[in-house]
Amino acid sequence: MASIHNIGAIFRRELKAYFQSAVAYVFMVVFLVLTGFLTFSVARFYERGVADLAPFFFWHPWVYLLLVPAATMSLWAEERRSGTVELLLTMPITMTEAILGKFFAAWLFITIGVVLTFPIVITAAYLGSPDMGVVLSAYFGSILLAGAYVAVGMLTSSMSRSQVIGFVLGLLGCLLLLLAGWEPITGFFVRWAPDWLVRAIASFSFMPHYDAMQRGVIDLQDIAYYVSVMGLMIFATHIVLDNRKSA
Amino acid sequence: MLEVDGLTKHFGPIEAVRGVSFQADKGEVLGFLGPNGAGKTTTMRMITGFLPPSAGTARVCGHDVGADPVAVKRCLGYLPENAPAYDSMTVTDFLRFGAGIRGFRGKAGRDRVDETIVTCRLEKVRHQAIGTLSKGYRQRTCFAQAVLHDPPVLIMDEPTDGLDPNQKHLVREMIREMASEKTIIISTHILEEVEAVCDRCVIISNGEIVANGSPDELKAKSPSGTLAETFRMLTLDKEEENNG
Incomplete structure (x- = not known):
């Protein structure tokens, strides 16, 4: 069975690698500047005159779309390009432990960025009295969404030695999951696919699950959805690496 | 310590390694020789559990690499190609x-x-x-x-490749220091290295073992009594046979 100790060792190395390179700082600064700009300048946080964080959380899926695949693209592609994957996978650990260690490190890394947006909560609390329950639920949903993005990005990173391919495929994968329920996408299927299939595709979308938590509703079904997306992507990463690690 | 039994690896239609078997005991430094592309790295990757074999198996310290890869990895030290x-x-x-x-x-x-x-x-x-x-x-x-x-078993894929003579000397010295209490496998295509550190060598060509013996025994196989000539005799034949 997976050992916490081994997962922990991989996790710590991976997290440290983020902060040892410029990636961490560039990511954090861009993430904070971008969410700040979109919230205050584009969504007109002050002019709305409502002390809630809806305009802030509205942008998260879109900012993640760009930044999460950038943060995950190196997870496996770089290991494969530099040959360290051979070192890593001949250490006394299982592939699952290596994958989980990397996944949790990347997820925590994004989560640190999300948590660093706390001044906006302070701002809203200073200006009015936002419902803190809703704010916490929205943060929780946003972090779960980030985890799903990380899992997709990790899968696409494992597919080739090229980080660029990992990034582009990751972005595409996340975009598809984000928009799966959107009319132009379902419209594409509705003409020829049976009704149940259209509904199944639409139900893969991140959006309805994200929206529910933005309204302060934490439903076990939504959590189960995110956990299954992550589990599925982790499983798929395992299969891809089994087949392609040395190629 | 280490038993390799009929290891075979296909990559699609290409047979990179075909039924390689050998053994190595404690205190032995085994040289794994062959031209580039002979299947040395692939064989080592299968022994270390990085690549699953298409057929055959390897046992390290009594553990089967297919059945218990983590136990095998625990008793191995591995220096992959290009470090x-x-x-x-x-x-x-x-x-x-x-x-x-x-x-x-x-x-x-x-x-x-x-x-x-x-x-x-x-x-x-x-x-x-x-x-x-x-x-x-x-x-x-x-x-x-x-x-x-x-680790009781140490596997090194071209450990001195690309190093200057002083560094090569240093690496060989480190290998010799450890030789007595470990089983060591070194892949190389540098023949002087074999004479410098190995007790026994296995020559592989086109995925098959073509010779297995002490450096002196192998030298004796060629008319001029040099390892280089034996190596050429054994591996060139093979390549010609396969190419035409």
Whole structure:
């Protein structure tokens, strides 16, 4: 069975690698500047005159779309390009432990960025009295969404030695999951696919699950959805690496 | 210590390794020779559990690599080709990571790393990022990672490739220092290396073993009594046979 100790060792190395390179700082600064700009300048946080964080959380899926695949693209592609994957996978650990260690490190890394947006909560609390329950639920949903993005990005990173391919495929994968329920996408299927299939595709979308938590509703079904997306992507990463690690 | 039994690997229609079998005992340094592309690296990758074999198996310290890969990996030290290592980590951090994975925690881990840094002559660069090291230091850092946990079996894929004569000498010296209490396999195509460190060698060509014996026995196979000639005789035949 997976050992916490081994997962922990991989996790710590991976997290440290983020902060040892410029990636961490560039990511954090861009993430904070971008969410700040979109919230205050584009969504007109002050002019709305409502002390809630809806305009802030509205942008998260879109900012993640760009930044999460950038943060995950190196997870496996770089290991494969530099040959360290051979070192890593001949250490006394299982592939699952290596994958989980990397996944949790990347997820925590994004989560640190999300948590660093706390001044906006302070701002809203200073200006009015936002419902803190809703704010916490929205943060929780946003972090779960980030985890799903990380899992997709990790899968696409494992597919080739090229980080660029990992990034582009990751972005595409996340975009598809984000928009799966959107009319132009379902419209594409509705003409020829049976009704149940259209509904199944639409139900893969991140959006309805994200929206529910933005309204302060934490439903076990939504959590189960995110956990299954992550589990599925982790499983798929395992299969891809089994087949392609040395190629 | 190490038994390789009928290892075979196909990559699509290409048979990279075909039924390779040999054994190595404690205290033995086995040279694994062959031209480029003969299947040396693929064989080593199967023994270390990195690649699953298409057929056959390898047993290390009594553990079967197919049935219990983690147990096999625990008794192995492996230096892959080109000495891969995490460029952004310092030498000390990299070795501590290795020690952590190998189950040395806290002070035991730090002591282990300090000792290894001394045996592998890495004191001068211990706080340097691996990406900034010269090839010789990089090779030794990866070597250090392989011997850190004092494994009973050590597998090295071209450990002296691309090093200058002084560095080659140093690596061979380190290998000899450890030889008596370990089973060591070194792949190489440098024949002087075989004479310098190996007790026995296995020559592989086109994925098959073509000779297995002590360097002296192999020398005796050629008219002029040199290893180079024996090597050419055994491996060229094979290549011609296969190409035409």
